Amino acid sequence: MGDIKAFSGVAPPAPTPFTSPDSLATFKFPLKAYLQEHPEFNSIAVAAVVFNDDGKLLIVQRAAHDSFPMLWEIPGGACDYEDESLLHAVARELWEESGLRAKSIITLVGKGLPIPYRGNRCMCKYSFLAEVEQHDVKLDPNEHQAFLWVTEEEARAGKCGDVEFKYTTKEQQLTVCEAFKLRNDGQAQEN
Incomplete structure (x- = not known):
């Protein structure tokens, strides 16, 4: 626990099909169609919140040579016009x-986060709770250099074992906290 895990192995095979509930129907459209319905946005980014069997959340450390160098986030990135839908972009990223x-994309975490950039342009970032087939992380060293599975307390404190970490943005930290709240609320409803 708390050990930084670095890249190990070769790229995995392409993502497999996943399920998603009807409540996410809004995101089952290709990027072009989604942007036509939401002209206030110029682009869309997505992220996947993943918990392991111990209830720990996956965060990844950005590569030292990339934007937001060595800061931490949940896995995600920009939707591409080639993605079948925004949800397919989540699985691909x-x-x-x-x-x-991704085995299942379960629900939206929080709301979409509008992010202004380059003057009058605006991207919206959506984060989704995802269930995965296995938890064997293999990073692309061009994008991320380490990963951690963190508890809620570690996520809030910015420290896992001997590793201190900072999020890419305050909003990223809020998304992580919202993910734990959503997970905890879901467990309470199951009991």
Whole structure:
């Protein structure tokens, strides 16, 4: 626990099909169609919140040579016009950044986060709770250099074992906290 895990192995096979509930129907459209319905946005980014069997959340450390160098985030990135839908972009980004294959994209975490950039442009970032087939993380060293599975307390404190970490943005930290709240609320409803 708390050990930084670095890249190990070769790229995994392409992501497998995943399931998603009807409540996410809004995100089952290709990027072009979604942007036509939401002209206030110029682009869309997505992220995948993943918990392991011990209830720990996956965070990844950005590569030293990339934007937001050495800061931490949940796996994600920009939707591409080639993605079948925004949800397919979630599965693709999760696979590209962590080697994990989405089994199910369960629900939206929080709300979309509008992010202004380059003057009058605006991107919206959506984060989704995802269930994966296995938890064997394999990073792409061009994008991320380490990963951690963190408890809620560690996520809030910014420290896991001997590793201190900072998130890419305050909003990223809030998304992590919202993910734990959503997970805890879901467990309470199951009991």
